[in-house]
Amino acid sequence: MKAGYLQFAPRYLQPEANRETVAELVTDLDADLLVLPELFPSGYYFKSQSDLEQVAEPIPEGETTQALLQWASDTGTTFVAGLAEREGGAIFNSAVLVRPNQTTETYRKVHLFYEETERFDPGDLGFPVFEASTRSGQTYRLGIMVCFDWYFPEAARSLALNGADVIAHPSNLVLPHCPDAMPVRARENHLYSITANRFGTETKGDEELTFIGMSEICGPTGEILRRASRDEVEIGIESFDPHDARERHINRFNDTLGDRRPETYVTQ
Amino acid sequence: MKAGYLQFAPRYLQPEANRETVAELVTDLDADLLVLPELFPSGYYFKSQSDLEQVAEPIPEGETTQALLQWASDTGTTFVAGLAEREGGAIFNSAVLVRPNQTTETYRKVHLFYEETERFDPGDLGFPVFEASTRSGQTYRLGIMVCFDWYFPEAARSLALNGADVIAHPSNLVLPHCPDAMPVRARENHLYSITANRFGTETKGDEELTFIGMSEICGPTGEILRRASRDEVEIGIESFDPHDARERHINRFNDTLGDRRPETYVTQ
Numbered sequence: 110m111k112a113g114y115l116q117f118a119p120r121y122l123q124p125e126a127n128r129e130t131v132a133e134l135v136t137d138l139d140a141d142l143l144v145l146p147e148l149f150p151s152g153y154y155f156k157s158q159s160d161l162e163q164v165a166e167p168i169p170e171g172e173t174t175q176a177l178l179q180w181a182s183d184t185g186t187t188f189v190a191g192l193a194e195r196e197g198g199a200i201f202n203s204a205v206l207v208r209p210n211q212t213t214e215t216y217r218k219v220h221l222f223y224e225e226t227e228r229f230d231p232g233d234l235g236f237p238v239f240e241a242s243t244r245s246g247q248t249y250r251l252g253i254m255v256c257f258d259w260y261f262p263e264a265a266r267s268l269a270l271n272g273a274d275v276i277a278h279p280s281n282l283v284l285p286h287c288p289d290a291m292p293v294r295a296r297e298n299h300l301y302s303i304t305a306n307r308f309g310t311e312t313k314g315d316e317e318l319t320f321i322g323m324s325e326i327c328g329p330t331g332e333i334l335r336r337a338s339r340d341e342v343e344i345g346i347e348s349f350d351p352h353d354a355r356e357r358h359i360n361r362f363n364d365t366l367g368d369r370r371p372e373t374y375v376t377q
Numbered sequence: 378m379k380a381g382y383l384q385f386a387p388r389y390l391q392p393e394a395n396r397e398t399v400a401e402l403v404t405d406l407d408a409d410l411l412v413l414p415e416l417f418p419s420g421y422y423f424k425s426q427s428d429l430e431q432v433a434e435p436i437p438e439g440e441t442t443q444a445l446l447q448w449a450s451d452t453g454t455t456f457v458a459g460l461a462e463r464e465g466g467a468i469f470n471s472a473v474l475v476r477p478n479q480t481t482e483t484y485r486k487v488h489l490f491y492e493e494t495e496r497f498d499p500g501d502l503g504f505p506v507f508e509a510s511t512r513s514g515q516t517y518r519l520g521i522m523v524c525f526d527w528y529f530p531e532a533a534r535s536l537a538l539n540g541a542d543v544i545a546h547p548s549n550l551v552l553p554h555c556p557d558a559m560p561v562r563a564r565e566n567h568l569y570s571i572t573a574n575r576f577g578t579e580t581k582g583d584e585e586l587t588f589i590g591m592s593e594i595c596g597p598t599g600e601i602l603r604r605a606s607r608d609e610v611e612i613g614i615e616s617f618d619p620h621d622a623r624e625r626h627i628n629r630f631n632d633t634l635g636d637r638r639p640e641t642y643v644t645q
Binding site: 219220222223224225226227231232235236257260261262263266267270271286289290292293296297331359360362363365368369370371373374375376377 | 628642
């Protein structure tokens with residue numbers, strides 16, 4: 110399959126302009142799976158709760174998911190993209206999976222970072238894994254985590270144990286460590302990961318957040334297949350067989366998931 | 378505290394010579410904690426089960442633990458060292474903690490690598506954390522894991538949840554990835570780690586294992602405080618306050634262990 114990330118710098122509180130930017134970039138897309146950054150329609154560092162409320166959208170009725178459905182239909186590509194999701198009185202930092210067959214799935218960020226803890230509701234859907242398929246009809250299992258979830262090994266591990274071949278990882282990274290940690294996540298779970306990050310800077314009063322770019326595709330033995338620049342728009346695509354993730358033998362004696370010994374682990 | 382590793386190349390099946398090598402190296406030791414490699418008295422790649430049986434020792438009665446007790450007494454240093462442990466009819470790939478006050482504790486390797494799976498019994502003591510103290514009387518909490526345990530995030534996580542400030546990590550690494558993974562383990566659990574590796578090559582028939590050296594000390598924000606060469610004898614010591622591990626706030630909203638959401642994790 111051909112799969113990768115779209116890295117760009119969303120403009121704060123300009124969802125129409127951001128969707129237009131993406132729409133232009135994906136016009137001639139040749140990919141089975143494309144991952145977009147966290148909160149790509151809205152930007153990240155909300156100056157107020159009302160700013161966030163203004164851009165939160167229902168899934169799939171909102172304009173962003175509708176745009177993604179159109180792009181998926183036009184290109185045959187499966188998209189995973191981050192956005193603020195409104196559901197009833199709650200707002201989640203979500204990622205939506207949109208298939209060319211016009212079905213959608215939702216992941217809601219479990220580990221909220223920094224002021225997100227005051228703005229968003231914590232994800233309440235766990236770490237589900239979804240079936241997806243390439244344009245040629247190969248099916249594979251796709252898990253989603255969002256940005257700061259990388260910090261907690263339990264996130265990627267939960268997706269692996271739920272059967273993920275590929276992790277889509279929409280992000281707005283500010284800490285510098287994630288690009289060196291994702292190869293470890295990919296290796297310890299023997300799967301592919303696609304981190305789609307943004308770049309640029311956002312401010313709120315005296316505070317400034319700079320996003321580090323460096324979107325990344327990692328393979329199941331921990332190799333970095335592709336890493337983006339720190340500050341340039343880029344669609345990065347790699348070709349791989351997602352089923353390679355399923356052969357989890359490290360050598361003839363050891364297996365990445367099979368050698369776990371849950372009865373010895375502390376989990377609370 | 379002053380803590381670190383002793384890196385050397387044990388000679389196969391020569392426990393007396395290997396203990397003598399270490400005895401000379403630690404004569405003028407100035408450290409509160411020193412970690413030695415996995416299976417340091419015996420070497421690693423056993424040519425037969427009888428070779429292993431020949432060097433397996435009870436803890437603390439065996440000659441190796443007795444030597445460690447002497448060194449701890451002479452230097453005031455707490456040691457953590459890997460050795461083949463015989464207990465009844467079982468043989469474990471263990472690490473012994475030896476305090477200057479002449480008490481000992483044992484960890485038995487949970488995740489066995491490669492032919493170890495046929496030679497050793499799997500560890501049956503879980504991931505306990507032990508109290509230790511510096512020469513000046515500061516107490517801290519010390520966890521142990523051995524070599525391949527690094528591959529499974531649950532090992533270091535279990536030690537962190539059991540309260541470890543420092544992880545001692547006796548190793549005989551052959552895979553190249555561990556030196557880049559231990560900073561991630563240290564950061565995701567916000568603690569210190571000390572990997573004591575060996576170097577050199579051992580053979581069994583046509584098979585050859587080369588150990589990668591690169592012993593390493595990591596700090597709680599994922600910094601590599603010290604890394605050894607690939608092929609030289611080295612005692613590497615760093616000064617740090619083990620209680621720094623206990624301030625686990627990433628920022629004013631996030632906490633490394635406190636932000637875990639076990640109710641969302643898959644663990645089986």
